[in-house]
Amino acid sequence: xxxxxxxxxxxxxxxxxxxxxxxxxxxxxxxxxxxxxxxxxxxxxxxxxxxxxxxxxxxxxxxxxxxxxxxxxxxxxxxxxxxxxxxxxxxxxxxxxxxxxxxxxxxxxxxxxxxxxxxxxxxxxxxxxxxxxxxxxxxxxxxxxxxxxxxxxxxxxxxxxxxxxxxxxxxxxxxxxxxxxxxxxxx
Numbered sequence: 535x536x537x538x539x540x541x542x543x544x545x546x547x548x549x550x551x552x553x554x555x556x557x558x559x560x561x562x563x564x565x566x567x568x569x570x571x572x573x574x575x576x577x578x579x580x581x582x583x584x585x586x587x588x589x590x591x592x593x594x595x596x597x598x599x600x601x602x603x604x605x606x607x608x609x610x611x612x613x614x615x616x617x618x619x620x621x622x623x624x625x626x627x628x629x630x631x632x633x634x635x636x637x638x639x640x641x642x643x644x645x646x647x648x649x650x651x652x653x654x655x656x657x658x659x660x661x662x663x664x665x666x667x668x669x670x671x672x673x674x675x676x677x678x679x680x681x682x683x684x685x686x687x688x689x690x691x692x693x694x695x696x697x698x699x700x701x702x703x704x705x706x707x708x709x710x711x712x713x714x715x716x717x718x719x720x721x
Contacts, residue, residue, distance in 0.1 A: 541694055541695050543692060543693065543694055543695060543697075543698060544717060544718050545692050545698060545715045545716065545717060545718060546689050546690055546691045546692055546715065546716065546717075546718050547689070547690040547692055547698065547701035547702050547705055547713065547714070547715055548598050548599070548687065548688070548689050548690075548712075548713070548714060548715075548716060549687070549688050549690075549705035549706075549710030549711065549712065549713045550594065550595055550598065550684070550685040550686070550687055550710065550711045550712050551685055551686045551687075551688065551708075551709065551710055551711070552681070552685050552686075552709070552711065553681075553709075554677055554681075554686065556708050556709040556710070557686050557688060557708075559708045560688065560704055560705055560707075560708035560710060561574060561608060561688065563704045563707075563708065564690060564701065564704050567700055567704060568697075568700070569690060569691075569697070569700075569701070571607070571608060572607075572691075573690055573691040573692075574607075574608040574688065574689070574690055574691075575605040575606065575607060575608065575688075575689045575691075576605065576606050576607075576608055576686065576687060576688055576689075577594060577597065577603065577604075577605065577606070577680055577686070577687045578603075578604035578605055578606045579606070579679070580679045580680075580683075582604045582606075583597070583603060583604055586602065586603070586604045587600075587602065587603070591683070592683070593683055593684040594680050594683045594684045594685050594686070594687055595684050595685065595712065597687065598687060598712065598716075599716050601719030602719075605689065608688075685711070688705070688710070690705070691718065692715070698715055702714075702715070
């Protein structure tokens with residue numbers, strides 16, 4: 535016989551956060567408490583929301599229980615850092631490698647190849663740094679859009695009564711506002 539604590543539910547917890555630090559602390563604890571990254575979702579971009587809903591919206595709080603509002607997968611700050619690193623490293627590596635290979639293939643010296651690799655690598659790193667800045671800026675812009683409209687929403691899929699209790703507790707302890715459960719929107 536299934537106990538009430540493991541009774542299967544079709545709900546999710548939702549909370550509104552007024553700063554990124556509190557949101558991140560709640561997410562970190564949820565992930566270390568047995569929730570999977572797939573159980574977490576955040577509000578999609580303003581443009582995606584307006585395109586989906588067909589109109590502008592006032593406050594993010596108004597979207598908490600709207601089953602039609604588009605969501606995005608949670609992206610960890612570490613993943614943003616990896617993307618920024620790839621934006622810098624890839625052009626640096628490709629520029630340095632191609633530049634040195636061109637010099638060596640055309641009969642240049644090893645010293646010439648190393649010099650071109652350093653120069654081309656520096657140019658590639660500059661381009662990459664600009665790309666990394668765009669990645670970081672877009673992520674910050676997305677967060678600020680929602681903060682300017684009242685806060686950051688986090689939804690947590692809860693699969694049983696025990697997960698409901700745990701999610702609600704974590705969200706409240708990390709300054710989540712208007713913390714509550716609602717039915718999972720149909721796919």
